[in-house]
Amino acid sequence: MSLPSLASIGIGIETLRANPLRTVLSTLGVIIGVAALVAVLALGDGMEQLGRREIERTTDVQxxxxxxxxxxxxxxxxxxxxxxxxxxxxxxxxxxxxxxxxxxxxxxxxxxxxxxxxxxxxxxxxxxxxxxxxxxxxxxxxxxxxxxxxxxxxxxxxxxxxxxxxxxxxxxxxxxxxxxxxxxxxxxxxxxxxxxxxxxxxxxxxxxxxxxxxxxxxxxxxxxxxxxxxxxxxxxxxxxxxxxxxxxxxxxxxxxxxxxxxxxxSQARLEQVRQGMATFKLFLGAITGISLVVGGIGIMNVLLASVTERTREIGVRKAIGAQPADILAQFLAESVAIAGVGSGIGLVLGVLAAFGITALVRAQSEAPLYAGFSASTLGVVALAALGVGVSFGIYPALRASRLSPIDAIRHE
Structure with missing residues (x-):
């Protein structure tokens, strides 16, 4: 990546720091979506492990x-x-x-x-x-x-x-x-x-x-x-x-x-349980994933508003030599930064929520339910959040990069 593009990324990050309230609000949707997704998948894994232990204990599946x-x-x-x-x-x-x-x-x-x-x-x-x-x-x-x-x-x-x-x-x-x-x-x-x-x-x-x-x-x-x-x-x-x-x-x-x-x-019986739990987790994950999509829509709305507010700034930058790729990198950097920070915080909150919910279940019902975590699950959720950030940030970034310098400078 060229130095101008690196500078554009830096400008995008600085813009987020200059507007903390807007950044927090746009990040909040991603945080909630990631936390909910992590908690639900962890609970699903925990329920699968509990069901498997009970099957092993009470049946002849082994x-x-x-x-x-x-x-x-x-x-x-x-x-x-x-x-x-x-x-x-x-x-x-x-x-x-x-x-x-x-x-x-x-x-x-x-x-x-x-x-x-x-x-x-x-x-x-x-x-x-x-x-x-x-x-x-x-x-x-x-x-x-x-x-x-x-x-x-x-x-x-x-x-x-x-x-x-x-x-x-x-x-x-x-x-x-x-x-x-x-x-x-x-x-x-x-x-x-x-x-x-x-x-x-x-x-x-x-x-x-x-x-x-x-x-x-x-x-x-x-x-x-x-x-x-x-x-x-x-x-x-x-x-x-x-x-x-x-x-x-x-x-x-x-x-x-x-x-x-x-x-x-009795492997067929266990396989049926696995398939049933996989379908259940997929269904819950799809429902919960909607909140992550909502977070992505929030990112897009914030970036579109930002493009409108900074139209003259974009025109000036392009007039003094900034390329469309530089403008694209700037706004994509903002989108990815929001999604990255949101996914990091959401992962932590989701893990804590899963531990808290399972502890409450054990206290109320004495069922040996524990949250189940895997590096692959957490990694997929984090990548999904970043993917949402890029997907919903690409349109505002393209719109900004395609602005005419003359029309942008004249924008009121």
Missing amino acids: TVVVAPRLTEEVDGRTLPRTDYPVFTPGEAEAAAALPGVAGVSLVLTGNSLVEAGRGERRAAGVSATLPGAADFHAMTFAAGRYFTDVEAGRNAPVVVLSYKLADELAQGAGAEVMQDRTVRVNGEPRRVIGILAPYKGERARAAWVPLRAARSVLPASSTARAPTLYLKARNVEGVTAVQAAAEDWLARRCGRWERRVKVET
């Missing part, structure tokens, strides 16, 4: 399910299979050593009758598991505990009940009274050592026993003989790698495994 195929479709008919693999605790231990795997669970499921001592009985879904299932599935307890390695190893006659099942067996006396009592699972007496905590919308009646108890407490069906293997990735991003590792492991164990085993994940 889990890869390796389940035997018990049936197959042949000419439109569903036929039972007999060549499905039966996973063992030893194989579950081997799968736990696969890259990216944070934990494993081996589960056999079926339906059995659970009876209390007073004759109260309920049909329940019974799962025979390894002792680490409580940690794997993030179980929480209203009373008691899950069974230990020792109890599982000797097939101790113990059982863990869901809150709903325990409450119904207690006949209104409260689920916790079933703790340490004896119930019959498929006719076999077992001591209740744990009762899971209730949760909103709980409907299922469920019970858990050691894996070795499956033959005695589960019906003699193919489901009871074919356990499902669950692999948990260390984080959501690692699910795809764990799935690939599981498929390689199956290829070594089963050869052509695709027809005998199915490998599934």
Whole structure:
């Protein structure tokens, strides 16, 4: 850039300093627009992170399910299979050593009758598991505990009940009274050592026993003989790698495994959440971005008024040698300076507003909501503000640069 153009930029900056009230008012629109946009996007990122944490905590989105195929479709008919693999605790231990795997669970499921001592009985879904299932599935307890390695190893006659099942067996006396009592699972007496905590919308009646108890407490069906293997990735991003590792492991164990085993994940559910939050953030950002556009209109109005007021000055400058590019640079410098200062202040205020709003939400609702910031988001907002400054400053700048020196000097 030539020295005259640099001097023109300096003149533009000095003009802003000479009119502080006008500068502040024109900058205010940009400040409000940027602050609102930063706060909204930060809150959107925070809500996305909160939703993701809740999904990871309450669902199996980090889990890869390796389940035997018990049936197959042949000419439109569903036929039972007999060549499905039966996973063992030893194989579950081997799968736990696969890259990216944070934990494993081996589960056999079926339906059995659970009876209390007073004759109260309920049909329940019974799962025979390894002792680490409580940690794997993030179980929480209203009373008691899950069974230990020792109890599982000797097939101790113990059982863990869901809150709903325990409450119904207690006949209104409260689920916790079933703790340490004896119930019959498929006719076999077992001591209740744990009762899971209730949760909103709980409907299922469920019970858990050691894996070795499956033959005695589960019906003699193919489901009871074919356990499902669950692999948990260390984080959501690692699910795809764990799935690939599981498929390689199956290829070594089963050869052509695709027809005998199915490998599934819940990544589609998480992707739906991500897409939904992205759409939500885009919508909020578009609505809030209107305030930034309003700020740009304010810049244009101020610069148009400035061009009108300084028409004779522009004419004199052009008469003594200033080029149209110099005049253009002067007014664009004013526009960019207003947008730059406004975006800087707006970024700070937006960050503070996001922190304040999330702190208020946590205090009022105890929801673990925190503002989410990323350098890319802040950078995009700042560049958007500068882009608005240039876009809305270009017309006044072009208008000033195209003034005829003679007509401008004669302007009253």
